[in-house]
Amino acid sequence: MDLNDRRHYPVAQTLLDGIGAKGSWSDAVCVGPFVWIAGQPGWDKRTGELPAGLEAQAEQAFENVKEVLERVGATLADVVQLRAFLERAEYYPRYQAVYQRHFPEDQPVRTSVVSSHVYPDMLIDFDVVAVKRSAA
Numbered sequence: 001m002d003l004n005d006r007r008h009y010p011v012a013q014t015l016l017d018g019i020g021a022k023g024s025w026s027d028a029v030c031v032g033p034f035v036w037i038a039g040q041p042g043w044d045k046r047t048g049e050l051p052a053g054l055e056a057q058a059e060q061a062f063e064n065v066k067e068v069l070e071r072v073g074a075t076l077a078d079v080v081q082l083r084a085f086l087e088r089a090e091y092y093p094r095y096q097a098v099y100q101r102h103f104p105e106d107q108p109v110r111t112s113v114v115s116s117h118v119y120p121d122m123l124i125d126f127d128v129v130a131v132k133r134s135a136a
Contacts, residue, residue, distance in 0.1 A: 007072075027068045035072050035130040040064045041122050054091045054123045058098040061126050074132045079108045081129040085115045087122070095124060 007030045028037045042057025043050050045064060051057055069075055086095060092112060099110075108129075117125060 028072050030072050030132075033132040035069070035074055035078070035128075035132060037065060037068050037126075037128040037130070040068065040126040040128065041117070041119070042124055043122075050119075050121055054086075054094050055098055057123050058095050061124055062098065062102045065126055065128055069128075069130060072132070074130050076102060077106070078130040078132055079103075079128055080131055082108050082110045083127040084110070084112045085117070085125040085127075086112060087114070087117060087124070089114045091123060 026038075027040070028035055030036075040061050041050070041064075042060035043064070044060060045067070051060055065079075066076060069078065082099075084095060084099075086092060095112070117123075
């Protein structure tokens with residue numbers, strides 16, 4: 001395991017253009033087998049569109065997480081921690097139903113936080129920590 005091997009995976013320019021964001025950020029940073037993924041809301045990264053409704057945004061956020069994990073050589077099975085930032089506490093049961101579909105067993109540790117978001121109409125956002133098993 002080489003902890004000096006640090007790689008950044010920048011967010012897609014199409015998303016930045018689609019949401020009118022200036023600058024950039026990383027979808028993921030990997031150090032050895034460890035993966036940190038942040039800022040994965042329910043935007044469609046190809047179009048920059050934000051679907052209506054909590055369930056649709058949660059599903060898209062999970063698809064975004066899966067896409068980033070694939071880019072770094074990992075899968076949802078490698079996720080050890082997930083933080084969900086919900087716009088409202090009453091969204092939790094609906095988010096929980098979507099979460100259960102993606103993690104039916106062997107769930108990672110999880111924190112759910114109620115928090116305002118920077119972008120209007122954004123209802124959910126994920127941070128994820130994973131450990132690539134194939135690299136262990």
